[in-house]
Structure formats: structure tokens, C-alpha cells
Amino acid sequence: MILLDFERIWPSVPYILEGVQVTLAYTAVSLCLGFVWGMLLALCKVSSVNFLKWCAGFYTSVFRGTPLLLQLTLIYYATPQLTGYTISIWEAGILTFTLNSGAYVSEHIRAGINAVDKGQMEAALSLGISYSLIMKDIILPQAIRNSLPSLVNEAIDLIKESTLISVIGGADILRRANIVASEKYLYFEPLIVAGALYYVLIMILTFAAQLLEKKLKTT
Amino acid sequence: MIRLEKIHKFFGDHEVLKGISGHVAQGEVLAIIGPSGSGKSTLLRAINLLEVPTSGKVCIDGVCITEGRVDIGKIRSKVGMVFQQFNLFPHMTTLENIIYAPIKVKKLPRKKAVALGKSLLAKVGLKNKANTYPPHLSGGQKQRAAIARALAMEPEAILFDEPTSALDPEVVKEVLNVMKELAHTGITMVIVTHEMGFAREVADRVWFLDEGHLVEDSASQTFFKSPQTKRAREFLEKVL
Ligand SMILES: Nc1ncnc2c1ncn2[C@@H]1O[C@H](COP(=O)(O)OP(=O)(O)O)[C@@H](O)[C@H]1O
Ligand SMILES: [Mg+2]
Numbered sequence: 001m002i003l004l005d006f007e008r009i010w011p012s013v014p015y016i017l018e019g020v021q022v023t024l025a026y027t028a029v030s031l032c033l034g035f036v037w038g039m040l041l042a043l044c045k046v047s048s049v050n051f052l053k054w055c056a057g058f059y060t061s062v063f064r065g066t067p068l069l070l071q072l073t074l075i076y077y078a079t080p081q082l083t084g085y086t087i088s089i090w091e092a093g094i095l096t097f098t099l100n101s102g103a104y105v106s107e108h109i110r111a112g113i114n115a116v117d118k119g120q121m122e123a124a125l126s127l128g129i130s131y132s133l134i135m136k137d138i139i140l141p142q143a144i145r146n147s148l149p150s151l152v153n154e155a156i157d158l159i160k161e162s163t164l165i166s167v168i169g170g171a172d173i174l175r176r177a178n179i180v181a182s183e184k185y186l187y188f189e190p191l192i193v194a195g196a197l198y199y200v201l202i203m204i205l206t207f208a209a210q211l212l213e214k215k216l217k218t219t
Numbered sequence: 220m221i222r223l224e225k226i227h228k229f230f231g232d233h234e235v236l237k238g239i240s241g242h243v244a245q246g247e248v249l250a251i252i253g254p255s256g257s258g259k260s261t262l263l264r265a266i267n268l269l270e271v272p273t274s275g276k277v278c279i280d281g282v283c284i285t286e287g288r289v290d291i292g293k294i295r296s297k298v299g300m301v302f303q304q305f306n307l308f309p310h311m312t313t314l315e316n317i318i319y320a321p322i323k324v325k326k327l328p329r330k331k332a333v334a335l336g337k338s339l340l341a342k343v344g345l346k347n348k349a350n351t352y353p354p355h356l357s358g359g360q361k362q363r364a365a366i367a368r369a370l371a372m373e374p375e376a377i378l379f380d381e382p383t384s385a386l387d388p389e390v391v392k393e394v395l396n397v398m399k400e401l402a403h404t405g406i407t408m409v410i411v412t413h414e415m416g417f418a419r420e421v422a423d424r425v426w427f428l429d430e431g432h433l434v435e436d437s438a439s440q441t442f443f444k445s446p447q448t449k450r451a452r453e454f455l456e457k458v459l
Contacts, residue, residue, distance in 0.1 A: 117304075117306070119302055119304050119305075119306035120306060120308065122269055122300075122302070122306065123300070123302060123306035123307075123308070123365075124308075125267075125269060125295060126267055126269065126295055126298075126299065126300035126369075126378075127295065127296065127299070127319075127320035127324065127368070127369075127372060128292040128293065128294075128295040128296030128297075128320065128324045128372065129292070129319075129320055129323060129324055130292055130324075133323055137319070137323075138308055141310050142309065142310055145310070
């Protein structure tokens, strides 16, 4: 018979809940920075400068072609070795997630740029508008709108991937659940609480994504 | 004001323009007609270098823009363009569409640009659509807005690429009327069109293109009454 003992972990639930903040902080900050970085990479990818294109393409292939956990541990443990700078868990996490999600975001935005009608660029050029202004005011606003649904999916991925921070000691939801588990010798209950928290967070985002997609379709 | 010299254009090894030379005078209305695929759009787009000719010269007001070291943006703001697919910016209101380039390119103060934009909207019959987004305009309204957008830069010339071909028949006229009012006001117009009645009525001259050649360059009257070439005659018989 399986005995569930939620009562014993009840006092630890607030401790696990505090992890929500940590998880969201990693996700939100990396997402914002990754968005900016991804946009720059996407601009390189659609530019006519072959060198920039190649660099951005190579960058993306490296970050998509290696495990995120490897990227995280490499940045966390190798940075002090290479530079002498003792990088904090927070810095290593934000840096890794930003660099990694930038690669994915750049692909979403690039697809969004390519989906903008070619006539938009031509009309803008025919008015004598410069390339940088066209990108900033005409192409990117439409491209970002096109890629919003995939950007929300990127946020969902990041919430899940942020659990990797627990491997190097970041006190996110998962890490806290594991700490509670090892203190109380109870595994199922704290992990279920953590799972429920992730599920709720992701469902909220999914719901927001659906609303957004509906709204984009009608306008 | 527009001079073309031996324009050749290849797409890969497909030669689309086979040595086109010609001249459009200031204030003239030129209609470019010909079968589809004959290179009309490519020629028109060569004039503002949306399509860069493989060889040959394009000169605007004596400045040969195919010869490097030219501020192409500046030339383009002198030569407006109206597209078959309108190409309005969907995320800007109709008024913003019109005033964006005057503000950003010509550095017109916003207040002046808004006044200009509103007067242009009135001119094309869209006075009450200033704050409407293009997706909510009808095809005819979109094209009139696009004409207003081109006019807002106060260009010396406007290039029209089949401006009514994407429109429902019942709204073609409202767009052609706007263009008619524009003709012979001093602005140079180069119009690729299948509207023969319109070309006959409004154009001063006609270029007839066939398979990348400028087969005939005649006064509009002459062209429609007694085309000089056999190919133009055959074409007119088919379309009239
Ligand atoms: N960007 C392009 N790439 C390759 N071929 C093209 C391109 N644009 C036009 N063409 C070809 O050039 C020819 C002339 O096209 P176009 O100038 O659009 O003719 P028209 O406007 O008279 O119908 C066509 O055969 C067309 O397929
Ligand atoms: Mg065409």
C-alpha cells in the first residue's frame, strides 16, 4: 500500500513556493536578454553581409547542437578557470540561458522576418527610407508579431530548462523540492508539489499563448 | 527627367530586358503596355533600382544612379512608386503610412506632416480614414492611400505597376480617377497598365514591350490609332 504523507512536508511548502520567484526570475530575465540577443542575431542572419550571416548561423548551430546542461556547467566551472572571475550561480544561469535562448529566439524572429511580405521592404525602399529604419519601424514590428506564438513557447521551454540551475546549486523550485526530500526522506510528495507548481506556471503561459494567437488571428 | 540607356537585365541566364533605351520628359505621362512576362515590371523597377540592371544606365535628372556613389535613398524619395499589391504598412494607420517617410526621410516637422497627410487623404477621398488600419480598408481605398503615401514625398515622378490589377472591377474607376487628376499637374507618371481605355485617354506616350524589347515608342494617339509595328497591332487586336 502506498502511503502519502503530505502532512510531514506541509511546513516546507512555503519554502518550495519561494522557488517560484527564483524560477520566474531566471526565466524572465533570460527571456528578455535572450530576446534582445536573438533579435540582433536574426538581423545578422537576414543581412547581406555574408560574414555576419555565417557567424550568426554558426553560433546558433553550436547552441542548438550541444546539451544545455553542458553549456551551463562549462560556463559555471570554466569561467573561473579561464578568466579568474568567480561567477555566481545567478550570473552563470542568466548568461547560459540568455546565450542559449538567444539562439532559438533568433530562429523564430528570422522566420518572422521572412514571413513579412517582400512588398513591405520594396514599398519602404521606394520611399527612400534607410535600411536600418525599415528594419526597426517596418519589418521588425511585423516580424515580432509573427513570431509571438513561438516566443511564448520559448518562454515555456525556458521555465522547464531553468530547472538545470538546480544542478549547480540554484535554489529554484526543483532544487528546493529535492532539499526537502532529502531532509524528510520523502521523495514523492515534495516532487509532486514541485511538479504541480511547474504545471500551473506553464498552463498559465499556454493559456496566454492561446489567447494571444486568437487575438492575432482576428486583427 | 528619366533616361534609360541600353538596359539589360538577366535573372540567372534568362534575359528579361534586352537592351532598352528611352527617355521620359518632365511632366509626361507614359504608359508601358505589353503581354504579361514581357518585362514591364522589371523595367519599371529598374527605374528606382528595386531591380538593379545587369548593364546599362538609369539616369534621373541627369544623375546616373547605376554608377555607384549615388545616394539612392535621395533619388528614391524623388521617384515614388505604387504597387499592384498596395504594400501599405499594416501596423500603421493610414495617416501614419503617409506621414512616416516625410517625417523620417525629409525631416518634415510632425505638425506639418500631419497637415500634409490630411490634405492628401482628402484629395484621394479618404478624409475619414486617417485613423483606420489598412487591413480594414477596401482594395480601392488601399490603393488610393498608397497613392497618397507616394505623393507625400512630393516626388517628381511616380511609377505605377499595374495599380488596378488587384482590384475588383467596380473600384477600378475610383483609383483611375485619382490618377487622372494627377496627370498633367507637372508630375511625371510612368504607368504599367492593362487598362487600354485609360492609357489612351490619359497617356501622352506609349511604350510597347515584347519579350524584353521596346518594340514601339509612340505618341499615345498614334499608337492606338495606327500602331507602327506588327506585334503591337496584333497585341491591340487581342486586348481591345
Ligand atoms: N525576381 C525574379 N527572378 C527571376 N525571374 C524573374 C524575376 N522577376 C521577373 N522574372 C521573370 O522575368 C520575366 C518578366 O517579368 P515581369 O517584368 O514581371 O513581366 P511583366 O511585368 O511584363 O508581366 C518573366 O519571365 C518573369 O518570370
Ligand atoms: Mg508585371
